Amino acid sequence: MLRAKIVLDPVFTIGEVDRRVFGSFVEHMGRCVYTGIHEPGHPTADAHGFRGDVADLTREAGVTLVRYPGGNFVSGYRWEDGVGPVEDRPARIDLAWRSIESNEVGLNEFTQWSRRCGVETMMAVNLGTRGVQEACDLLEYTNHPGGTALSELRARHGHPDPHNVRLWCLGNEMDGPWQTGHKTADEYGRLAVETAKAMRQIDSAIELVACGSSNSQMPTFASWEATVLEHAYDAVDYISLHAYYEEREGDLASFLASSVDMDHFIRSVIATADHVGAKRRSQKRVNLSFDEWNVWYQQEFVGHTKLGMEQTPRLIEDTFSVADAVAVGGFLNAFLRHADRVKIACQAQLVNVIGLIRTEPGGPAWRQTIFHPFAQTARLARGTALRVEPKGARHETAGHGVVDTVDAAATWDEESGRIALFLINRHPSSTVDVTVDVRGFPGAAVAECLRLEDNDPRRTNTAAEPDAVRPRNDPTVRVEEGCLELRLSPVSWTAVALTTAHP
Numbered sequence: 145m146l147r148a149k150i151v152l153d154p155v156f157t158i159g160e161v162d163r164r165v166f167g168s169f170v171e172h173m174g175r176c177v178y179t180g181i182h183e184p185g186h187p188t189a190d191a192h193g194f195r196g197d198v199a200d201l202t203r204e205a206g207v208t209l210v211r212y213p214g215g216n217f218v219s220g221y222r223w224e225d226g227v228g229p230v231e232d233r234p235a236r237i238d239l240a241w242r243s244i245e246s247n248e249v250g251l252n253e254f255t256q257w258s259r260r261c262g263v264e265t266m267m268a269v270n271l272g273t274r275g276v277q278e279a280c281d282l283l284e285y286t287n288h289p290g291g292t293a294l295s296e297l298r299a300r301h302g303h304p305d306p307h308n309v310r311l312w313c314l315g316n317e318m319d320g321p322w323q324t325g326h327k328t329a330d331e332y333g334r335l336a337v338e339t340a341k342a343m344r345q346i347d348s349a350i351e352l353v354a355c356g357s358s359n360s361q362m363p364t365f366a367s368w369e370a371t372v373l374e375h376a377y378d379a380v381d382y383i384s385l386h387a388y389y390e391e392r393e394g395d396l397a398s399f400l401a402s403s404v405d406m407d408h409f410i411r412s413v414i415a416t417a418d419h420v421g422a423k424r425r426s427q428k429r430v431n432l433s434f435d436e437w438n439v440w441y442q443q444e445f446v447g448h449t450k451l452g453m454e455q456t457p458r459l460i461e462d463t464f465s466v467a468d469a470v471a472v473g474g475f476l477n478a479f480l481r482h483a484d485r486v487k488i489a490c491q492a493q494l495v496n497v498i499g500l501i502r503t504e505p506g507g508p509a510w511r512q513t514i515f516h517p518f519a520q521t522a523r524l525a526r527g528t529a530l531r532v533e534p535k536g537a538r539h540e541t542a543g544h545g546v547v548d549t550v551d552a553a554a555t556w557d558e559e560s561g562r563i564a565l566f567l568i569n570r571h572p573s574s575t576v577d578v579t580v581d582v583r584g585f586p587g588a589a590v591a592e593c594l595r596l597e598d599n600d601p602r603r604t605n606t607a608a609e610p611d612a613v614r615p616r617n618d619p620t621v622r623v624e625e626g627c628l629e630l631r632l633s634p635v636s637w638t639a640v641a642l643t644t645a646h647p
Contacts, residue, residue, distance in 0.1 A: 145510030146576040148536035148550040152563065153584035156531040159484030161555055164311075165599075167209030167266065168202075168500065169436060169492040170254070172217045173241050174459030179505040180495035181257060182249050182322065186506060194257050195508040201501050202261045202494065205515060210252050211266040211313065211435050216240035218316050219272025219324040223282045226250020228301050239324050241459060251286065251297075255307045264311065266435070266490070269339070271315030271332070272325025276339045280346055283312070287347045311351050311488070313435065313438035314339055314376075317358040317386065318619040319368050329368045333375030340379035353382040353433045353488070360387065360409045366416050373420040373430065382433040382488060385409060388440035389471060396467060396601070398543030400570040403474030403551055405544065410434075410482045416647040433488035437475055439468045439514065440498050442449055442627045462498050464513045466613055466635060467551050467601040473517035473568050473637040477553035480521075480566070483529035491518060502607070510610035513603075516596055517566075520615060520639050524564035527557030533566075539578050549576050550632070563588065563642040569632035572601070580640075583626035587645025590628070593621040615639070 162384060170176055181202075184193035213221060220239045225247045233247040251267075258265045267286065269279040281294055286307045288295040295306070317323050320330040329334065332355060340352050354376050357365040369383055387406055391399035410432065417430045441462050451457060464472075472491075479486045491594065495501040495509075500518060503509045512520075537549035551568040563585060569576050582588040594615035605612050621630060 146271065146537035146571065146574050147485045147551055148534045148576055149579045149581070150532055150534050150550070150552055151581040152530055152532065152554055152565070154530070154556055154558070155584070157556070158481065158529040158531055161480060161483045161525055161527065161529050162487040163208045164264070164487060165479045165489040166206055166518070167418045167435070167488060167490040168207045168494040169211045169215070169490040170213070170494050171497065172213050172245055173215060173493070173497050174461070175456050175503070176493050176499070177249050177600040178246070178456040180499070180503055183505065187313035192253065192256065195503065195509065198495055198501060198503060198627065199257070199261050201509055201511065202263070205500055205519045207261070207494070208522070209264045209266055209311070209488065209490065210258055210494065211268065214240065214316055215269060216316060216323060218268045218270050221270050223251060223270070227252055227285070230293060234527050237453065241605055242453060243457055244453055244455040246455060250300060251384050252303050255309065264315065265307070265309050266311040267309050268313035268316055270337065271335055272323060275335060276342050279339050283343050283346050283350070297567060310349060311353070312343065313353045313384065314380070315355050319362055319364055320358045329364065329371035330375070335371040336372065337376040337379045340376060351382070352380045353435065354380040354385050356384045356413060358386055360412065366412060369413060369416045370420055375580050377420050377424055377426065378428065380430065382431050383413060385413055385432055385434045386436035387434070388438055388442065390441045390443065391467065392443070394426060395542055396572040396635070397539070397570070398541045400467065400470060400474070400572065401541050401544045402471050403478045404547055406475055407481065410478065410486060414485050422576065431487045432482070432485050434479065434486055435488060435490040436492040437489060438492050438498050439464060439471055460498050461496055461502070463604050463606070465602045465604050466513055466596070466598045468594055469513035469517055469586035469613065470568055470637045471634055472514040472549050473521070473566065474570070476517060476521045477551055477566055477568065478612070480525060480529045480555065504607060508607050508610070513605055513613045516613070516615050517637050520594055521566060524639055524641050525555045525566075526562065526564065527555050527559065530554040530556050539571055547610045550578055558646065560610060561644045561646040562591070563644065565637040565640040565642070567630065567632060567640070569634055569636045571634050575634060578632055579632045580628040580630070581626065582623060582642065584630055585642070585644045588623050588626070588642050590621050590623055591641040591643050593618040594639045595636060597633045600636040
């Protein structure tokens with residue numbers, strides 16, 4: 145029997161958990177927008193054509209922030225096409241996904257949908273085919289209160305009040321050769337800093353995210369971040385990270401330990417950003433925006449060069465399993481472990497395109513397996529992230545060497561007196577017994593214990609069986625003599641909520 149031990153104590157803290165780490169992503173790609181969030185004529189559609197079932201699930205998931213409108217899509221996007229009377233909007237070729245974009249949904253519709261769903265909008269500007277002036281025009285249209293050409297145009301379009309979008313991405317994955325308008329680090333760094341300076345002259349309250357590497361396997365990784373920040377360190381607030389993981393060649397053990405790689409990625413970007421700050425003798429700290437992450441079976445993706453010019457094609461609609469949900473729980477744990485620096489994160493994407501949610505046109509919407517660890521972590525993880533270091537069980541993986549069998553993260557909300565503990569058994573076949581010492585929290589008692597597990601780690605949710613995989617409450621777990629004893633099944637995710645004597 146494998147065993148592990150964890151000690152929780154309010155003294156050992158990491159940092160405050162920013163609610164923006166429970167963000168998602170809506171790109172004009174595949175069926176994320178059309179027949180995803182928006183489908184006029186659907187039985188649940190509201191007066192604006194947005195699906196009520198998807199909006200309800202978005203709220204249930206606890207999504208706090210949504211990045212929009214891309215993604216690769218934004219690098220060829222003309223924002224003006226998506227405002228004004230819908231009947232006058234032009235259809236355009238989207239070079240990123242070789243699709244036809246109708247522009248039926250644009251800035252105003254999306255920000256209204258976000259507001260109705262209770263989520264913050266994170267806008268991206270096109271720094272691929274466009275530049276400083278177009279970014280400034282979009283910001284003026286979006287945020288300026290009135291009295292200028294573009295703010296008055298917004299009012300004539302039926303939106304007299306500014307949208308007050310605070311968070312802006314300066315382009316997307318500009319290091320990628322696949323990106324429309326791909327640039328070198330120096331080219332992008334110069335463009336980013338000049339765009340940032342101009343945008344802040346229009347609205348000094350905005351927060352800006354510079355593009356980091358598209359992934360940590362890029363040949364220019366780390367040198368890209370260093371060069372971009374040499375230019376833009378003083379002008380931006382965040383540097384972005386993107387990462388997707390998949391099980392390769394049946395290596396389940398390595399896949400379940402993917403958060404080991406994510407932790408290393410985060411530490412590397414922190415080190416690079418802090419190195420630039422130190423060179424500049426700066427007191428400022430650039431934080432991290434992990435604004436694309438998920439499981440994505442890229443080996444199964446046909447590749448955008450083979451796509452026809454369709455409208456709303458079915459793109460990367462991966463169906464996720466129990467194992468995928470466990471891996472996603474590990475990614476969320478990684479964000480909590482770096483709560484002092486990872487302040488924004490966007491699961492990509494919200495619906496259909498490797499989505500938390502799946503839909504069928506005219507039909508149902510349902511929760512994918514990965515929905516559940518996201519929703520429960522968003523619900524329970526409050527306050528301050530605690531330092532958690534499991535001791536004991538370890539096992540070998542081909543991809544990451546020897547890893548801790550138990551992946552863990554925890555939060556402590558001093559105001560409510562609640563603890564949230566998130567545990568993953570990364571082992572593909574062995575059970576592990578875990579002892580959690582909570583004597584640092586007098587009066588600790590279990591409020592709920594949710595387990596996501598199945599005898600078949602490949603089990604999925606479908607339209608026919610939408611709840612085949614879901615967390616189930618275990619009422620048997622107790623705190624006895626200051627310790628919590630749990631038995632974790634192989635390939636499982638567990639969340640424990642505890643109350644304490646404080647306050």
